[in-house]
Amino acid sequence: MTHVNPAPPRTAGASAPLRQRLAELRGAVHPPRPLDARALAALTANPGCRRRALLDGAGVDKTALARALGSPAPFGQSQFAFTRGHAFESRVHADGGAELVRMLRAATADGSPEPLAVEVPDLTADGPVGRAARTTLALEEADAAGPGVWTVLVHPMLELRVADAPVHLEPDALVVSPDGTRTVVEVKSFPILDGAADPAKVGAAVRQAAVYTLALEEPAAPGRVADVVLLVCPKDFSNLPTAAAVDLRRQRAAVRRQLTRLTRLADIAATLPPGVTFDVDLPGAELAEAVAQVPATYAPECLASCELAFHCRAAAREAGEVTVLGRAVRGELGSLGTLAEVLSAAHGGSCAGHGEGHDTDGEEDPAVAALRRAAGLRAEALAAARAQAGGPR
Ligand code: SF4
Structure with a gap:
């Protein structure tokens, strides 16, 4: 339910040789696929994956790539889910924004006086650049609205500069309170069951919302941004909306860190043969x-966030990598990187870098000791x- 319009790829600000190299990697006949909030957020779900960073940086269509590799992406919505999601979102916005404001006030225990009015400005404009300009204007108008006036921006367009190129992002909604605080709203189709x-x-x-908050911190749209995202989901098994305010400070810091690392595409590209x-x-x-x-860093979390997940999982399984067991297990196993090494260590064999269960300092390796x-x-x-x-029985 998060919509993203075409925007220039973030490689637009890269140096000419790097741009050319990335175009070669993508295949020059294919237009670069622009980044969106989901892709930016997913990078932080697996920040160590150079494969994803390079493919996204080069603007490769990972859905088409996964298909060509014979491992189609596990994403996409059925027509039924799409229609249901659309109906749900319309319900969230049905009463001119008042219900959304009510949910936000309830979720954040907002003790301010009852809203005097809720404004829902028209954000229609041509193209993402025009829509981003219209959104900036609407935010300024919201800041200047009188006391007691709340503003709901439905599908605003925000601009975030990533590696010196603009990326246009479209959150589901933004709510601006009378004191000027802007809260990102994400409308999702997964249910909140018993809270x-x-x-x-x-x-x-939340990671996706964190990307939007970074866009809201850009100089083009100065203002106070809430530390929470309002998550609006169907309640239990109904199609009625319920909301929760979720802290996004940690994710925002992680996304910010990760975005600065994205500029190192040249280093990754340089490791590849011509x-x-x-x-x-x-x-x-x-x-x-x-x-x-x-190099890739597969983790089961990739299944929910990356189009190449089935391909990378198959490769990781074939190589017997312990990453297929999840990050927690991977962490417990220290430097034992493959299932063969783990089994060998458990049964008293020696394995690369571990001798007879001792590390290079001669100390007993705690992972090997635990396995044995x-x-x-x-x-x-x-x-x-x-x-x-x-x-005897
Ligand atoms: S699925 Fe593959 S390319 Fe995507 S993040 Fe995971 S390891 Fe990286």
Whole structure:
């Protein structure tokens, strides 16, 4: 339900040689795919992935790439879900913004006097640049509105400069309170059940909202931005809206950090041999070879945020990488990077960099020690179970 209009790719501000290199990587006949808030937010979900950073930076259409690789993206909405989502969003905005203001005040325990009026300005204009200018004007008008007047901006257009190029972003709504505070509203189709929602989906929504708040901090739209996003979702199993205010300060800091790292595309591109391209018109096998040249950091979270997730998961499984087990397990295993190393360590074998379960300083590796202890306990338990099964009844 978050709509994004075409905008110039963020490589527009890159140096000419880098722009040319990125165009080669994309395949010069293909127009660059502009970044959107979802893509920017997803980068922070897996900040270490150079593959994603490069493909997004080059403006490669990852959905088409995943299809060409034979692992289509798990994203997309059915017509039914789209229609239902549209009906839900219309309901959120149905009463001229008053319901949205009511939900925000309730979710943030806002103790200010009852609204005297709710303005919903018309933001229609030509193209993303015109719409961004119209949004800036509407924000200025909201700041100048009298006491007790709230303003709801439905599908405003914001501009964020990423690597020196403008990216146009369209949040679901912005609410401006009488004191000038701007709160980003995200309307989502996943439900809030008994006051709780899927943490992964909430996390993705908050990261996306964090991108919008960064756009609101740009000099073109100065103003106070709330530290929370108002998440509006269907309540339980109904199509009735309910809302929660979710703190986004941590995500905003992470997104800001990540965006500054995005400028290092030149370093990633420089590691690739000449001639490598991700032109989606190439045969799948050639593309797979090209994609494999860029290091990836697969994690199960990719399944919810990146179009290449099925391809990267298959590659990670084939290589026996422990990342397929999730970041928490990966963290526990220290420098054991593959399942073969883990099994070898558990059963007393030596593995790369670990000798006989000791690290390079001769200290016992805690991950190896824990694995050996777990393997020993499992063997004991199995032996006991076997003895019991074979004993007198
Ligand atoms: S799916 Fe692949 S390319 Fe996308 S973020 Fe995960 S590892 Fe990186």
